[in-house]
Amino acid sequence: MxxxxxxxxxxxxxxxxxxxxxxxxxxxxxxxxxxxxxxxxxxxxxxxxxxxxxxxxxxxxxxxxxxxxxxxxxxxxxxxxxxxxxxxxxxxxxxxxxLKSTEKRREEMWNIQFNQIRSFRPRGTAKRQVKGIKTGFDERKFNFNKPFLQNECFWEGNLEGEQISLFYNKYPIVEFHTLLVPDRLKNIPQFIEEKYHRYIWTLTEKLGVNIQGLGFGYNSYGAFASVNHLHFHMFIKKEEFPVMHKDWKHNGGSRNYPSACEVFSSPDESWSYINELHKKNIAYNLLYLPGKICCFPRKKQGTYEHSSWTSGFAWYEMSGSMIVFNSKDYEMLNEKLISNEFAKLSIG
Structure with a gap:
């Protein structure tokens, strides 16, 4: 295309x-x-x-x-x-x-979203415990090569030297939410290699010149990746993610972010850090923005009990935006409850 x-x-x-x-x-x-x-x-x-x-x-x-x-x-x-x-x-x-349209509000530093139709989904991966952050691709399980998914493919072709498939996210949580799958037919599991890290870094910078607010999220296996087939969450978001607020220490401010967050401004430094997480078998989430990446090392899913108001923190929640599943939780969620949830998965 x-x-x-x-x-x-x-x-x-x-x-x-x-x-x-x-x-x-x-x-x-x-x-x-x-x-x-x-x-x-x-x-x-x-x-x-x-x-x-x-x-x-x-x-x-x-x-x-x-x-x-x-x-x-x-x-x-x-x-x-x-x-x-x-x-x-x-x-x-x-x-x-x-049926209700998605509701959004601010709570202190945080974004809160009640996405009703998304809340109707069964919470499939939330309680599944994993031992490592890598497992082999299994064509019998859900993946982006399944025939019934092909009508959800928004665009496919060569983009900046790589063959990519871009799928609609069936239940969007952020504006213009798509799933970018590189080299789809190679059946690569959800374990990022240096080649693809550098590719997404470069893609974010190049596409971000003409598409303001473009970025990518990534969930490692064990950090609430829903599909074990290499993919990145692409979005266009004009408002700044809470994790990028100037008050946090990692942005030069004085406040500690409630979970570990390392921010890098080069693909080399960030890859060195990610590679160390791989060696130590530590799960993580990533937020790619033009010229910057946030890395969130955290406990693996299933090794702690998350609260009922969330289905588990993935890249979007780690970046400071919370998704709830009923009106009551949407109204009652506050900064203390959010900080407590971060504390459960924090590795220091």
Missing amino acids: NNSIFSSEQIFCRAYNEGIFNHMKNDGMDLGSFIRVCANAYFDPHVYSNAKNQLRIKFENLVHKYKMAFKNGNGELIQESNEDLLIFLKIVCMGWDK
């Missing part, structure tokens, strides 16, 4: 939204595509305003389709994934008109 979509923020964002809207034009829109468009619409007001009427029609058509299938004894012909069916059932039970 032509990589001109990366030539400006306007072109990229337009292509991103057009890809979502194009799924709406498909009369045979499957359930997975419906939920992806729905999740994006209820996250982004612009998408919602353009898609709300069509989404309601698609919803009513799907309800009728499944009702008739079960009524006629053909329920076994429904081939949708269990997760998609569960989420759709929750929407049906709640009622279409009761």
